[in-house]
Amino acid sequence: MSENGGKPSIRRLKTRPRDRNWAMTRMGLSAGAHFAAHSVGNFFRSGSDRDERNRQFYQQQAQFLAEQLGELKGSVMKAGQMLSLYGQYFLPPEAVDVLSGLQDDTTPVDWSFLQPVIEDQLSAARRAELEIDERPIAAASLGQAHRARRKSDGLELVIKIQYPGVADAIDSDVKTIVRLLWLSKMVPRELSLDPVIAEVRDMLRREVDYEHEARATQAFAAKLADDPRFVVPRILPEYSGRSVLTMTYEQGVALRSEQVRNLPQTQRAELGRSFIWLFLREFFDWKMVQTDAHFGNYRVRLSEGQAPQLVLLDFGATRHFSSAFVAGYREVVAGAVERDQQRLVAGAESIGLMSSGFPADTLKAFAELCYTIVEPFMIGTDHPPPAALVGDLGYRYGQTDLPRRVTQLMSRAALSRYFRIPPREIVFLHRRMAGAFIAQTVLDVEWDARELVLDALGAAADEAT
Template identity: 50%
Template sequence: MTNKGKSDSTPVDVNDQTGALDRIKTGAFERNLALTKMGAGAGANIAKHAFRNLFRSGESKDQANREFYKRQADQLVDELGKLKGSVMKAGQMLSLYGQYFLPEEAVEALSSLQDNTPAVSWSFVEPQLLEILGAKAVGKLDIARKPIAAASLGQAHLATVVETGEQVVVKIQYPGVANAIGSDIRTLARLVSATRLAPKALDLTDVFNELRDMLERECDYDLERQFTEAFHERLASDSRFIVPKVYPEFSGARVLTTRYEPGLSVSSPQVQALSQERRNRIAKAFVDLFVTEFFDWNMVQTDPHFGNYRVRIDESGENDQIVVLDFGATRYFEKSFVDSYAKIVRGSLDADRDEIVEGVLDIGLMERSTPDSVLRGFGELTELIVEPFRKPFDPRVPERLYTPGGAYCFGPTDLPARVGQKAALKMMSVHFKIPPQEIIFLHRRIVGVLVTLRTLRAELRLHELLKPYLYA
């Protein structure tokens, strides 16, 4: 959920509450009851499916299994979407881990749990606001009753600071969400087991523990305020970026108020209509920001949702800017992890399999007992992933993906498909482990950057960008 600009959407009545939910289920009993009912239904579906499979064989059974997984996953997603709160957010996060152990149908369904959800009525969130800020502080704001964005953990309302006239966004966490995290994670774990979406013998305890830890961080608005202020300070002198100012007087553990910074989605017609040169500059800024976050700051905003990166078009055409929003998913990375990851990238660019293996072992993707053939096979995958960062006209890159000047063309690239095909072959080894959360969330941001570059149809030469960090 973000401080989203509305300049690329239809104006709305900010006080119209038509269609808003009266409340969300946050009590452990009522949430568990809803999910327990679903678990019972899932169990009945499993029994029927298993019985019918006794009379199927071959291709017919495979197709039936795929349809069964899709029904189970769709049912799970439908119930999570109704409940909102931490259990819905956990479902979103589970899709990131799930690519390593869930059926494709389940990953696709869980990935559909987006943060664009029905709003909750003002009467439900106002008590939270008053409890955290107090009536005196709230009285200094003229707050629109209808939110400009609603998500799984809370919603954002446009407001005006009465004394100064400044427009701000007040992000309010749903009451009871933070207290429900432990119960929600336990219930989700039982549901994944009940729906048989994960292999029965696979111990997912660590995965769900990590989901709980991450949710607790995202519900800590004091921590998010600190990250927002850190990014604001670090990017203040870079005219390519805008990070909203924080208003501490109107912020607390469950409320965060920042300056309203409007902008456009990278997929909007206005941004898509910009010249190739301007789109390239915006795209280059996206890459610069990520590389700086990871290698220089060791502090990365890991949620690549389009709503978190808006574009503000400069009418003169000189300085289009990126508005960077929502720092709840920001993570610190240990310097040792960054250095080890750099080994993998450097080894992949230089075709140095020994260095790739060293980096893979350092960060815990595989173990020293892993057969050499598996380790080196994984190197083939990483060498493909770094394709856009190779030197111009590298023979390992399809010639059609270079401009005459040697820039990599992100618009027509089929790299994600090629990576997926190779990953399916290399990562299905019994020696491959579910990656640590650092890898999963770092790769979420990397994928987000690449999707943004493809959406902008960017043409970039990126090899020089990494050299200072890899070969210093």
């Protein structure tokens, strides 16, 4: 959930199907009209001017959709966020940038819409035990969070409340957002979005299942209970329900805060190491990954005389991966680190990402993409990163342009007639992986992760045998 930041709350929440359908119909008509006008204008433009106008058009279309979805709230907005993850494979970059921004800028809902949810989910006796602040501390697309205090002992709590009607609208909202993308002419006509729709729908259902989130939170808390690097909230089932989830309030500052930026390099590097270690452990060992890498789900606890800790929040997007998928993906990573194209392609084929029957140049391009992605883990090998990116302590994440180079390679791969949207597991796994990498650049750290990655690959191999 993103911070509220003092924004005025929404006074009227469109939860009735008729209201939502009419609002989205208007969006679709407007998007179609804008495209028609843009197409007519392009007829009279030169090639270079047409390209520039296309970029402006896609950005304006995406911005319009983002603003309208932000007012609607609910699963249609969350679907827009999730589609931005898939969108890097088929949407214009301008549209991806705007849609992904939905994750960071949401307007809170007035307490009058949420109070009935609390009254329905918690008994009068339980509600009487709490003092709830009606001002939200964070707002997102599916719900928002409020501070609370237990009167008996002063325990500080956070209550996560789901917006009314969200769970019931998932199917229609997912269909609608996809239809809007078609009407906006931002999706190639020949591309099937059926696998995308299925994954987005499944993920949304997991995120509105607060019982699933409670179990996932408790599982992570148990696995990290003895690790002083991490803090996980404690769930209070007595103050929770189908649409209400209550947990302990865990203090911390934002990852991008000045306090974190001013930490010594060694402490920032340890935080960076914690991000990578946690991702590797989640995927290769636990096979249970919190796939939402939004930085609002992380805080840094700074305590006098103690090493900084990562506070982990919001486990609604947690998903499990099969042993077969993890084993196949391990072969991809190991093949990339060892620059073994045959091993890399075999692993990719086992998880449905590539086919050994593809032309040699397609397989080579895929291998080169993977070799580039693992660049930070190649210090001290025969294929090291560019010298400018290697410092005394390791890879200089704060100075690298690796994300840009990877994006360029992926864009070229998408132009191939052998391009396919990756399997559903990979898209959300890569969201988490990218988040762990971007955290390094935000922290502006310098360290060598090679041994950490090799250890994880070795442990995964031992388990597989």
